[in-house]
Amino acid sequence: MEEKDRNKVSLKIQEGVPQPPNINPDVLTGISRKRRKRYSVNEFTDGILSGNRSILSQAITLVESSLPEHFRSAQAIIEKCLPYSSRSVRVGITGVPGAGKSTFIETFGLLVAETGKKIAVLAIDPSSQNTKGSILGDKTRMEKLSVHPNAFVRPSPSAGTLGGVARKTRESIILCEAAGFDTIIVETVGVGQSETSVRAMVDFFLLLMLTGAGDEIQGIKRGIIEMADAVAITKADGGNKIPAENARIMFQNALSLFPRTQSGWKPLALTCSAREKTGISEILKVIGDYAGYAKKTGYFEELRKQQAVIRMHDIISEYLEDSFYNHSEIKSLVPELETELHKGTITSYKAALSLINKYFKK
């Protein structure tokens, strides 16, 4: 089903119901890599707020960790950073395979970094093991950007299901913002459920497409185009310039057929070339224009508030489903009922009720 992908069983239940952090912030955290200092929550927070990238990086490691003691420290750090976050523009970037996402982000990121602004690049890649185009896994990528003093490039958290990865990325954004990064890029591979999660944590969503995009477009999920605030046709250079401009016009026409976004913003189609460094500053300008527009209407702030509330409800849904589907009786009954549903010998409603009855009578 393309319309309603179930994003089930996402939060790990590691020690029964997780407890909100309630620890002494001066106690050392569990991070204990060889020859690396163990920081306390306060040291972490101070380090992040002073813009120390090494400490930021270790704090994100803590956020990504699945150990319970790390979880508690991480939550305490996030809480302390929270008042200093929310000052960036968050941009989600996805694209069809072959669109050159990392090359684009490197070029775009260097442009931002060289104006003196600070840019952080985070990645969500729930399917890195299964897709050819794994993002940020290749350490040779974004060579220049990753060593730029104004940039921070962080590969995808490797473990966990999508819900978990989305939470980690969302929390890493808070830490990056507290560390003074004013542009946050969240990159996804464009193949799955992750785009909805990313759309729900960013201010602006950019889709990278290719000219023609015949077979390539089959690599992305339906519905992504309608999520975009802008579509950029990449590799608009050399002999590809005219086809790229034609593709841009087609996309601009298509976008004009869509209903307006919730913000009232009209999505734009653009072209760019990372190789020739053309069209990149225009995209930066469009993002700036959007931020200016949305801040003026109040939508920018409003969306973030909405996102925070929606996220709370999403976490609850994930947790409830996780608890339900991990129930031992449910676990063994689900395949049986799915078989019956396949045969058409039971209604979905009756199948659901029989599971619900089992669960609530436990």
Add this chain to the structure above:
Amino acid sequence: MEEKDRNKVSLKIQEGVPQPPNINPDVLTGISRKRRKRYSVNEFTDGILSGNRSILSQAITLVESSLPEHFRSAQAIIEKCLPYSSRSVRVGITGVPGAGKSTFIETFGLLVAETGKKIAVLAIDPSSQNTKGSILGDKTRMEKLSVHPNAFVRPSPSAGTLGGVARKTRESIILCEAAGFDTIIVETVGVGQSETSVRAMVDFFLLLMLTGAGDEIQGIKRGIIEMADAVAITKADGGNKIPAENARIMFQNALSLFPRTQSGWKPLALTCSAREKTGISEILKVIGDYAGYAKKTGYFEELRKQQAVIRMHDIISEYLEDSFYNHSEIKSLVPELETELHKGTITSYKAALSLINKYFKK
């Protein structure tokens, strides 16, 4: 949030956990309208299977009822009808306000009915009180179709939230199929969450659009265009013919930019006029072509099986959330936490955990 509308609190918990039907099918059902016979479950089933439209209509009333005793009878009838269902083509139809959905459906339905096929029209309209274009509420609509011997037109179930309405429509489809209707139309208003529900219960999804569709298109939700198996530009008559053809070309171009549907089917753009009765039989043919194509590839059958399984999981999610959000402590805490989230003084994760802890310690 347009990307992730929360479809929460949908199933009514009326008497704790509802019980699967377990009643004597010969006992009379609770239906007791004045001067109307009370049928038993078996009488209902026999009546439906013999194609008795009055009994079908009363059975749907039972399905739509929110009384517990009706619920049990209805489930028993559905179960008995289940082996005789699944023989139709189910078509979801939505459109921008003003596209003339009911006029289209009347013309389309008469065309089907006059070939000797049996057509049923059901509606999902969760927002009928709030929208100008309430569907099927106006009894003067579909005048000819609703009295045609081969047609059955059923207005929207009026009560309940979307999840409930979707369940009722899904179960009404089963009854209509058992009564021998081979084309089932499910109509929606195109403004909200209902399209995803409808897409998940039909084989083919048709979107009705207008030429230009400037302001009208703002009335529909983003993402709907990418759900369509076909887009029809309505009112392609008189001086509107050429603009309609131009709009068709634009939509066909736009559709070609989208990734293929899961079925592999390439969505088509068409024009039609209900007034001049042009293009209607072409749309019927496209639906037939799709059904032929999808049956050949096995996707037709596969999608229905997937839909049944997904539906079971959706019902479970709805129930879990309903149970969660109706918990008295949760109910009073949610607004407080939402306020904190608005102020940015708490993370979504911590807010969610504090509710989860409350719920599971009850």
